[in-house]
Amino acid sequence: MKPKVIIVGGGASGLAAGIQAARLGASVTMLEHTARPGKKLLSTGNGKCNLTNLAAPFGAYRGENPDFAKMVLETVSVPQTLEFFKGLGVVLTDRNGYVYPNTGQASSIADALMFEVDRLGITLICDCHVREIKRDLTLITSNGKMKGDAVILAAGSMAASKTGSDGSGYELAAALGHTVIKPLPALVQLKCREKWYKQAAGVRTEALVTLKINGKAVAEDRGELQFTDYGISGIPVFQVSRFACRALDKGQTVTAELDLLPSLDYKAAEELLADRVKRFAYRPAEEFLNGVLNQKLARILLNETGIAKMSKTGEIKPAQIKKLTAAIKGLETAVVSSNSFDQAQVCSGGVDTREVDPCTMESKLIKRLYFAGEILDVDGICGGYNLQWAWSSGILAGTYAGRENI
Ligand SMILES: Cc1cc2nc3c(=O)[nH]c(=O)nc-3n(C[C@H](O)[C@H](O)[C@H](O)COP(=O)(O)OP(=O)(O)OC[C@H]3O[C@@H](n4cnc5c(N)ncnc54)[C@H](O)[C@@H]3O)c2cc1C
Numbered sequence: 001m002k003p004k005v006i007i008v009g010g011g012a013s014g015l016a017a018g019i020q021a022a023r024l025g026a027s028v029t030m031l032e033h034t035a036r037p038g039k040k041l042l043s044t045g046n047g048k049c050n051l052t053n054l055a056a057p058f059g060a061y062r063g064e065n066p067d068f069a070k071m072v073l074e075t076v077s078v079p080q081t082l083e084f085f086k087g088l089g090v091v092l093t094d095r096n097g098y099v100y101p102n103t104g105q106a107s108s109i110a111d112a113l114m115f116e117v118d119r120l121g122i123t124l125i126c127d128c129h130v131r132e133i134k135r136d137l138t139l140i141t142s143n144g145k146m147k148g149d150a151v152i153l154a155a156g157s158m159a160a161s162k163t164g165s166d167g168s169g170y171e172l173a174a175a176l177g178h179t180v181i182k183p184l185p186a187l188v189q190l191k192c193r194e195k196w197y198k199q200a201a202g203v204r205t206e207a208l209v210t211l212k213i214n215g216k217a218v219a220e221d222r223g224e225l226q227f228t229d230y231g232i233s234g235i236p237v238f239q240v241s242r243f244a245c246r247a248l249d250k251g252q253t254v255t256a257e258l259d260l261l262p263s264l265d266y267k268a269a270e271e272l273l274a275d276r277v278k279r280f281a282y283r284p285a286e287e288f289l290n291g292v293l294n295q296k297l298a299r300i301l302l303n304e305t306g307i308a309k310m311s312k313t314g315e316i317k318p319a320q321i322k323k324l325t326a327a328i329k330g331l332e333t334a335v336v337s338s339n340s341f342d343q344a345q346v347c348s349g350g351v352d353t354r355e356v357d358p359c360t361m362e363s364k365l366i367k368r369l370y371f372a373g374e375i376l377d378v379d380g381i382c383g384g385y386n387l388q389w390a391w392s393s394g395i396l397a398g399t400y401a402g403r404e405n406i
Pocket residue numbers: 008009010011012013014031032033034037038039040041043044045046049050051052128129130131154155156157159160163164165166167168169344345346372373374375383384385386387388390
């Protein structure tokens with residue numbers, strides 16, 4: 001018999017799940033508590049939607065049980081996802097492995113999904129908040145009660161709540177007995193203690209960011225670092241931020257080491273600076289780093305090492321060159337907190353994947369309840385990996401929820 005599948009959440013994973021279940025012949029109803037589905041999709045990739053990545057995905061996922069994501073992505077792979085979108089009429093473009101719609105518009109992805117939702121006759125109910133899911137798969141919603149043969153919980157996380165994901169999905173899962181690993185912001189800016197950030201605000205520079213927890217390096221990433229008046233931002237910061245947030249939550253000491261000249265090793269950097277003392281001895285000392293580092297950063301570092309107070313470059317001492325090299329190659333900053341869930345792109349934490357079958361996405365606690373997307377304890381790095389997770393887990397959940405009742 002054709003199963004009745006109810007999907008909670010009309011985001012990336014819910015849309016993929018609904019389309020897959022309906023293609024298998026299921027009668028699908030999608031409940032979305034905002035006025036329209038796919039709202040978060042519109043802001044992805046700076047409005048361009050980096051929908052997946054061609055680089056080997058398995059190291060890109062974090063969580064208590066990272067093998068879970070690996071198993072799901074082995075079943076619904078990146079090439080299958082590309083075919084899924086090509087089948088919806090989307091021409092894709094590959095920029096060094098980062099895949100976008102050729103239109104450069106995230107709305108093309110949301111629209112292509114919605115055309116398919118319409119074509120398949122999926123019943124979409126917007127402005128419908130799901131308040132409770134009972135163990136017999138009866139849903140209590142703001143629009144009344146309904147019951148499904150299968151339910152897919154695809155309500156997202158707490159990141160960017162203005163797009164609809166307000167964390168209520170976690171409450172629905174917890175009320176059904178699922179363990180929810182504390183959600184925390186990830187892919188987020190970090191707030192730091194030093195006073196000089198006010199001066200550095202606005203600077204963007206290539207850097208290697210190494211995150212340390214209790215003095216031990218746990219993650220690093222290289223790319224464009226952005227200084228703000230409260231701390232650090234940019235892709236390399238986002239990539240390490242989930243470790244910072246989880247460590248701070250445990251009361252651990254978090255620091256970041258910023259290598260502001262990552263193209264040179266330590267020795268080469270020291271030699272470069274020592275050579276400049278000789279070659280540019282006549283220049284004012286406060287201009288010593290002109291052409292090496294951004295001027296605002298240079299001023300801060302020269303102040304920190306006492307060089308700014310000297311009159312001529314030729315007066316700079318070898319010990320000061322050592323100190324300056326150390327500061328440029330490993331500027332240490334104390335991370336005190338992160339920006340909020342609203343500024344985070346995703347959350348770490350979520351429904352414990354050890355309670356979900358990675359072959360089907362079915363709950364191990366409640367029969368015919370499935371999970372998809374960011375509600376689970378799986379977070380990816382920047383670069384299209386989080387949407388890939390939404391597509392793969394959604395398609396897999398839709399495949400099993402949509403199969404005929406046995
Ligand atoms: C600014 C920004 C940029 C991003 N850019 C990228 C990118 O370029 N590439 C990438 O891979 N990832 C990106 N991400 C992450 C990616 O968008 C998410 O990981 C992905 O959209 C999660 O999909 P989801 O379906 O799990 O959750 P969501 O997309 O959050 O969907 C959940 C849906 O459920 C609804 N809902 C929640 N609770 C209820 C309820 N109780 N009743 C009814 N409906 C409910 C919500 O309104 C929402 O529509 C970005 C995120 C942000 C915020």
